[in-house]
Every structure is written in structure tokens, then in C-alpha cells.
Amino acid sequence: MKYLKNIRVALAILFFLPIFLYLIDFTGKLPVQMHALLKIQWIPALLSLNMIIIAVLVVISLLLGRIYCSTICPLGIFQDIAARKSRFFSKKKKKFRYKYQKPQNILRYSILALTVLIFVIGSSFLVVQLDPYSIFGRIVSQLLRPLVLFANNGIAAIFSSMGNYSVFKVEQLTFVPVAFGITLFFFVLISVMSWFQGRLYCNTICPVGTSLGLLSKLSVFRISISESSCNQCGACEKSCKSQCIDSKEMTVDQSRCVSCYNCLTVCKRSSMNYQFGYKKQKIEASQDPSDGSRRTFLLTSGAVISTLAFANAKTLTGKKTDATLTRTPIMPPAAGSIEHFNTKCTGCQLCVDKCPMQVLKPAALQYGISGIMQPHLNFSTHIFCSYDCNICSSVCPTGALKEMAIEEKKLVQIGIAKFRKDKCIVAVEETDCGACSEHCPTQAVHMIPYKNGLTIPEVTENICIGCGGCESICPARPYPAIYVEGTKTQTIAKKPAEAVKFEKKIDDFGF
Amino acid sequence: MKRRDFFKSAAVVGIASIFKPGTLAASTAASNSVSVHATTDMVAVMGGEPEIMLNRAIKELGGIGKYVKKGQKVVIKPNIGWDKKPAMAANTNPELVGALIKLCKSAGASEVLVFDHTCQDWQKCYVNSGIKAAVEKAGGKMIPGNDESYYREVEVPQGVHMKKAKIHKAILDCDVWFNVPVLKHHGGAKNSISMKNLMGIVWDRQFFHSNDLHQCIADAATMHKKPALNIVDAYRIMKSNGPQGKTEADVVTLKSLIISPDFVAADTAAMKMFSQVQPTDIADVRYIAMAEKLRVGTQHLEKLNVKKIKL
Numbered sequence: 001m002k003y004l005k006n007i008r009v010a011l012a013i014l015f016f017l018p019i020f021l022y023l024i025d026f027t028g029k030l031p032v033q034m035h036a037l038l039k040i041q042w043i044p045a046l047l048s049l050n051m052i053i054i055a056v057l058v059v060i061s062l063l064l065g066r067i068y069c070s071t072i073c074p075l076g077i078f079q080d081i082a083a084r085k086s087r088f089f090s091k092k093k094k095k096f097r098y099k100y101q102k103p104q105n106i107l108r109y110s111i112l113a114l115t116v117l118i119f120v121i122g123s124s125f126l127v128v129q130l131d132p133y134s135i136f137g138r139i140v141s142q143l144l145r146p147l148v149l150f151a152n153n154g155i156a157a158i159f160s161s162m163g164n165y166s167v168f169k170v171e172q173l174t175f176v177p178v179a180f181g182i183t184l185f186f187f188v189l190i191s192v193m194s195w196f197q198g199r200l201y202c203n204t205i206c207p208v209g210t211s212l213g214l215l216s217k218l219s220v221f222r223i224s225i226s227e228s229s230c231n232q233c234g235a236c237e238k239s240c241k242s243q244c245i246d247s248k249e250m251t252v253d254q255s256r257c258v259s260c261y262n263c264l265t266v267c268k269r270s271s272m273n274y275q276f277g278y279k280k281q282k283i284e285a286s287q288d289p290s291d292g293s294r295r296t297f298l299l300t301s302g303a304v305i306s307t308l309a310f311a312n313a314k315t316l317t318g319k320k321t322d323a324t325l326t327r328t329p330i331m332p333p334a335a336g337s338i339e340h341f342n343t344k345c346t347g348c349q350l351c352v353d354k355c356p357m358q359v360l361k362p363a364a365l366q367y368g369i370s371g372i373m374q375p376h377l378n379f380s381t382h383i384f385c386s387y388d389c390n391i392c393s394s395v396c397p398t399g400a401l402k403e404m405a406i407e408e409k410k411l412v413q414i415g416i417a418k419f420r421k422d423k424c425i426v427a428v429e430e431t432d433c434g435a436c437s438e439h440c441p442t443q444a445v446h447m448i449p450y451k452n453g454l455t456i457p458e459v460t461e462n463i464c465i466g467c468g469g470c471e472s473i474c475p476a477r478p479y480p481a482i483y484v485e486g487t488k489t490q491t492i493a494k495k496p497a498e499a500v501k502f503e504k505k506i507d508d509f510g511f
Numbered sequence: 512m513k514r515r516d517f518f519k520s521a522a523v524v525g526i527a528s529i530f531k532p533g534t535l536a537a538s539t540a541a542s543n544s545v546s547v548h549a550t551t552d553m554v555a556v557m558g559g560e561p562e563i564m565l566n567r568a569i570k571e572l573g574g575i576g577k578y579v580k581k582g583q584k585v586v587i588k589p590n591i592g593w594d595k596k597p598a599m600a601a602n603t604n605p606e607l608v609g610a611l612i613k614l615c616k617s618a619g620a621s622e623v624l625v626f627d628h629t630c631q632d633w634q635k636c637y638v639n640s641g642i643k644a645a646v647e648k649a650g651g652k653m654i655p656g657n658d659e660s661y662y663r664e665v666e667v668p669q670g671v672h673m674k675k676a677k678i679h680k681a682i683l684d685c686d687v688w689f690n691v692p693v694l695k696h697h698g699g700a701k702n703s704i705s706m707k708n709l710m711g712i713v714w715d716r717q718f719f720h721s722n723d724l725h726q727c728i729a730d731a732a733t734m735h736k737k738p739a740l741n742i743v744d745a746y747r748i749m750k751s752n753g754p755q756g757k758t759e760a761d762v763v764t765l766k767s768l769i770i771s772p773d774f775v776a777a778d779t780a781a782m783k784m785f786s787q788v789q790p791t792d793i794a795d796v797r798y799i800a801m802a803e804k805l806r807v808g809t810q811h812l813e814k815l816n817v818k819k820i821k822l
Contacts, residue, residue, distance in 0.1 A: 169655070381717065433724055438754055439755075441755055511780050
């Protein structure tokens with residue numbers, strides 16, 4: 001049985017390391033396909049209604065317990081790392097220091113219920129804030145990545161001063177105070193909780209942990225203590241990071257056990273079993289103090305899955321308050337409608353990290369309270385949505401951005417350019433400019449004759465896709481003469497007309 | 512008296528050696544007192560593949576050894592502004608860039624660096640233009656131009672609006688550099704040729720647009736460190752919807768190449784060639800006349816020694 005722990009650790013590393021590296025990779029060298037590792041995360045799978053993955057995760061949980069929490073979930077592994085690190089700082093450097101704690105049932109079930117309820121009412125606020133994978137994504141993206149970039153830029157500066165350009169500078173442009181503050185709060189909260197109490201966060205706050213805990217109460221294989229051989233030494237209890245083993249009573253709280261198998265390794269008398277445990281289940285269930293509420297919450301979580309499976313997200317969130325939005329925020333291409341996007345996006349920051357132009361930024365209040373962390377486009381000098389790029393839609397694990405071929409994406413109208421002649425350099429200074437038209441990939445913004453041989457921009461709205469090339473480069477500052485107004489429902493722009501082909505043969509120099 | 516004559520001629524030779532042949536011809540074109548013996552001021556080639564045309568033109572100009580000495584650091588500045596494939600003619604032809612690197616290497620260049628301050632995602636521009644692959648195959652090195660830290664401020668004393676500019680360090684620190692633009696239509700500057708290509712060695716592009724684009728382009732051409740040659744790629748040209756182009760319908764294949772050390776002459780010749788496809792009044796490309804006024808070069812091609820070669 002002792003090999004189980006090693007398998008668990010190996011699996012955890014196998015999932016965690018690629019996810020971590022993929023999130024932190026700023027060079028674009030890691031293959032895009034690695035986002036498959038994020039699609040198998042619980043909330044993204046639920047939101048994208050990926051039935052195969054949902055089924056596999058449910059079956060695994062019913063069979064083996066909360067394997068998800070101890071191997072697949074990056075935030076879970078992060079807590080294990082934090083808990084392990086804490087050992088180096090404690091005076092006795094003791095490996096086993098946990099003690100059985102009673103479950104925080106009221107708290108954990110309330111948070112789960114609230115998350116589900118608020119989602120059903122039509123706001124993803126708690127889903128965004130509490131999805132463990134997305135929290136991990138934000139910790140990497142907003143706290144760790146800037147440090148990595150800082151180090152990279154330091155190295156790049158040293159190298160380039162020696163004439164070596166193999167390492168290049170990458171600017172970090174995605175700092176948003178509100179988003180940063182919330183992420184920092186969660187980082188500190190989770191770190192402190194795991195530092196002192198192992199998986200306390202998973203078992204009290206995390207709605208995914210709580211819901212999988214409900215499932216794993218029914219799991220086929222489970223940890224149990226064989227009463228005949230146990231001498232109540234308490235080693236298992238001290239090694240249990242979920243603090244769910246009560247060695248005196250010789251019970252294991254299935255709903256909190258994350259199947260880490262640490263207890264199997266430490267028991268010297270082989271009294272810890274991991275075995276088919278369906279017989280015992282009934283007795284345990286009746287002993288469970290949370291029995292009354294358990295039924296309600298089983299129902300609630302059943303409701304989540306069924307609503308998600310059958311209800312149309314659009315009908316759920318018909319009434320976003322317009323008042324909270326000033327300039328209509330610009331959603332990433334392939335977001336569809338603002339209702340769809342706000343419901344499905346968990347703000348994991350993967351698209352923000354992968355955007356080569358860094359035009360995507362986590363929203364503060366642009367989408368309202370529930371949209372904090374969800375990405376929107378923010379144009380600034382040289383920062384706009386690249387025409388030949390669809391990386392955000394190809395990496396999105398939750399289906400908030402639908403996967404879209406590049407040719408299709410080139411026609412998605414995410415906004416429309418608006419020209420303000422009274423601010424334009426050509427009209428004000430009477431000199432040539434044309435920077436906006438220069439950057440327009442569809443020539444929706446094109447130059448027409450003005451006066452004295454000058455040309456001035458004009459916008460053909462039905463072929464404009466709202467990429468922001470024009471706004472980003474407009475030299476009229478701080479109020480650009482051309483800007484993009486977002487749309488609430490992305491539509492398909494008309495294909496720009498081709499130029500007339502030049503067929504004549506030229507064989508003279510012309511001079 | 513003989514001694515005085517000697518000093519006089521020594522002074523003339525000394526002054527002459529400061530100037531590049533093209534500018535010398537330009538500045539002395541009016542008062543033709545010093546004869547420039549049989550220097551070719553411009554070579555135009557038509558009808559071949561980029562590498563063949565380049566090799567032929569450089570041979571006419573006196574061979575690459577005239578420009579690149581053994582052990583020198585060389586920089587090539589093509590137009591790599593846009594994330595477009597070679598067939599779109601939005602960027603310089605990669606074969607031409609590769610061929611030039613080979614020539615520089617054959618002359619013993621210690622390193623050949625290639626960069627542009629791109630308008631779109633620089634890494635994608637480098638890759639999709641085909642230039643990165645061509646450069647690496649030919650033994651050159653692509654370097655980034657995407658960050659302000661790669662640039663250093665220099666004075667542009669002759670500039671009218673642009674008195675200072677942050678120029679890429681690679682250009683400032685090299686021994687010799689080549690300006691390798693592509694000939695194309697341009698919505699803002701009317702046309703983009705050799706002088707417009709200089710915007711890619713400067714950090715602050717917006718300054719150009721907000722301070723009279725044409726004048727700033729002309730100002731940039733007065734910079735102290737001039738390219739050894741302007742090699743205008745007209746193998747494929749973009750006749751409309753520049754500088755990005757919409758589809759390949761904007762592209763015309765002329766299979767041509769124009770080379771001159773003189774910015775103004777190169778752009779003038781290129782405009783005349785361009786006008787055969789898309790009639791354009793050269794006076795509307797205002798930076799050409801402005802640069803001539805700043806004595807960057809001459810529009811009077813008839814006063815230059817121009818070699819036209821059809822392959």
C-alpha cells in the first residue's frame with residue numbers, strides 16, 4: 001500500500017509542473033496544446049459542459065475519493081508545497097504535526113451553497129473568485145510572473161550591454177490594482193492556512209473541495225483504520241494534512257480526505273487500509289454529524305450540475321446592470337455576447353498571459369462587480385489586438401471564448417472605431433499623419449482627400465473589427481482622435497473588398 | 512607655388528574622402544569643379560531573382576569589398592514592420608536579405624545583425640516575414656528592437672522638427688549598415704521607400720506622426736550615421752492599401768532592384784518606377800523634396816551616373 005503515496009506524488013508533479021510552467025511561460029515556446037491540462041480542471045470542465053471530462057472526474061471521485069484535490073488541482077499542490085516549506089521554518093523540523101480538527105460544516109456548505117445560488121441567479125462572482133484553478137492562475141500571473149519577467153529583463157539588460165541579444169526584454173503591462181489586491185489577499189490567506197493547517201482552505205472555503213467531498217463520501221475505495229491491529233499511536237493523525245483522522249475514535253472523515261495516502265506510509269502496524277469500503281459506508285453515514293445538511297447539499301450540488309447541463313446560460317443572466325459600465329468594455333474575440341462571456345469566464349488569466357500583444361488585462365469594474373478579473377482589451381501605444389492571432393480563443397479552458405479558426409476570427413467585430421475629426425492631427429495641425437490607417441488591417445480606416453494634398457481618415461464601420469490598431473497609434477494624446485467602442489454582442493464584419501488587380505506587364509524602369 | 516598646389520589638392524582629397532560618393536556627386540553636381548571619376552551613383556536591375564539581381568548590382572558598384580571590410584560589424588535594416596507573409600510585399604523580400612548577408616560574410620564581416628522596430632508583434636513579424644529563417648540560414652543574427660533600452664539618444668543637428676532621436680544601438684555601434692526597404696504604397700506618408708524605412712531605427716515613432724510626418728522623415732535622413740547603401744527591394748511591390756495591404760491583389764511583381772547610397776535619388780527613382788503602376792505625383796511624397804532641401808541628396812537623376820541593367 002505504501003507505493004500509493006509515491007504514485008500520488010508522481011502524478012501531482014506530472015500535473016503541477018507543466019501547468020505551472022505553461023502559465024509562467026512568456027516566450028510562447030511551450031506548445032499551445034498544453035492547455036488541455038487546464039481543460040480537465042473541475043470548474044472549467046463544468047462551465048464548458050465538457051461531459052466526458054465531467055464524467056471521468058465524477059467516476060474517479062466516486063471510485064477513489066478526492067484524487068482531483070491531491071493530484072490535478074494546481075492550487076492543492078501549491079498548498080502541499082507551502083505546508084512542506086513550513087517544516088523548514090518550524091523549530092523542531094517535525095514532519096508530523098497535524099491534529100484532528102472538527103469539520104467546519106456550516107462554513108463550507110454555506111460557501112458552496114452561496115456560490116451555486118449566486119451563479120444560478122446570474123452572477124459568476126463567487127465562481128470567479130473561488131475556483132481553485134483560477135486562483136492559482138492569478139497567483140502565477142499577477143504575483144509570480146512579474147518577478148520572473150523582472151529577472152529576465154535584468155539578465156536581458158546585462159546580455160544586451162555585452163552585445164548578446166539571445167535573451168530579450170519583455171515588459172509587464174498587466175498590472176491592475178484591484179485585481180492585484182484580491183489575488184494578493186487570496187495568496188496570503190491560502191499560504192497562511194496551509195502553512196499551519198495543511199488543507200484547511202480546501203476543506204472550509206473551496207467550493208470545489210466541498211462538492212468533491214460530498215461525492216467522495218460515496219467513494220468505493222477509502223481509507224479506514226483496522227481496529228484490531230491499531231495501537232492508537234496517532235502517527236496517522238499527525239501525518240494527515242486534511243486533519244480528518246481521529247486516531248482515538250479510529251475514524252476517517254471521508255468528506256475531507258484528499259486521498260494523499262500519507263497515512264498509509266507512516267503506519268508501522270499496517271493498520272491503515274485503503275480498500276473497498278462500501279459495507280461500512282452506511283454506519284459511517286449515520287454517525288456523520290452533518291447528516292441533516294448533507295442531504296440538502298447533495299441536492300444543491302446536483303442542481304448545479306443539472307442546471308449547468310440543461311439551462312441556457314443566456315437565460316440565466318439576462319439582466320446585467322448597464323449602469324455599472326461606462327464605455328462598453330471590449331471583450332476578447334470569440335467571446336460572443338457579454339452575458340455568455342461574463343457567465344463562463346473564471347478569470348484564470350491564461351489568455352492574459354498568452355496574449356502576445358498584452359492587450360488583454362484583467363478587468364477592475366468594467367464588467368461590474370462580478371466581472372472583476374475577467375479579461376478585457378485595453379489599448380495603449382503599440383498595444384492592440386493582433387490581426388493574425390487567435391491564441392486567446394485557442395487556450396480558453398472554460399469555453400468563455402469559443403475556439404475559432406484564424407480566418408473566422410479576422411471577421412469578428414469586437415468593437416467599432418469612432419473618428420473624432422476635431423481631435424485629428426490632420427485637421428488641427430494641417431499636416432499628414434495617417435498612422436491609424438497605416439495600422440488598420442482591413443482598411444476600414446482609410447485616408448480620403450482633405451485639402452492641400454493632405455488626406456484624412458474615414459471609417460467604414462461594417463468592415464471594422466475593432467482591433468484597436470488605430471486607437472493604439474493615434475498621436476493625439478491623451479484623447480485619441482480615433483477610438484474603439486465595444487459591442488455587447490460580437491457580430492461578423494463584412495469582408496473587406498479586394499483592390500483591383502494590376503495585370504499590365506512593366507518592363508521599363510520609369511526613369 | 513608647387514607646395515601650395517600640393518596643399519590645395521591634399522585638402523580637396525581630404526574633404527572628398529569624408530563624403531560618400533553619392534552625396535559628393537550631389538553636392539558638387541551644380542558646380543562641377545571636382546570630377547568624380549566613373550563612380551556609379553545608382554544601379555537599377557530588372558528581370559531576375561533577388562539574389563542574382565543583388566549580386567549583379569553590387570558588382571557594378573565595385574564589389575562588396577568596397578563597403579564591407581574584413582572583421583567589420585555589419586547591420587542590415589530591412590522593413591519587417593508587419594506580420595505578413597512574403598507574398599504580401601509588406602516586408603522586404605527575405606531572399607534579398609539572405610543574399611546580402613552572404614555577400615557581407617564573403618567580404619569577411621565578423622557579424623551581421625538584422626532588426627526592425629516593428630509595428631506589430633515583433634516575434635511574429637520576424638518569423639512570418641520569412642526574414643528570420645533567411646537570416647539564420649545565411650549566418651546572420653536577428654536581434655530585437657522592441658524595447659526602449661535597445662535605443663540611445665543622438666543629436667540630429669540638421670533636423671527641422673526632430674532635433675534628437677533615440678536610435679537603435681546596433682546601428683550606432685556598427686561599422687557599416689545597409690538600409691534595405693521594400694517599395695510600397697503608404698496611407699500616411701504616401702509611399703514607403705528608403706527614407707520612410709528609417710522610422711524603424713528610431714524608438715519614438717509617434718513623434719513623427721504628431722510633428723509633421725514628412726518633415727520628420729526628412730530630418731531622420733540627415734542623421735550622422737548614413738547607410739552605406741540603400742537597397743530598394745522592388746521584386747514585389749505593394750501598389751495599394753499600404754503599408755499593410757489587404758490581399759495579394761495589392762501586390763505587383765516587378766522583379767526589380769534599385770541601389771544607391773543617396774536616399775533622395777533612390778526614393779526618386781523608386782517613385783518613378785512605382786508611378787508606372789500607380790500614377791503618383793512625386794511632390795505629394797513631400798519628404799523627398801524636404802530631404803533634398805536639407806541636402807540629403809538629389810532628385811536630379813539625370814545628373815547622376817545611373818546604370819540600368821536588364822537581365
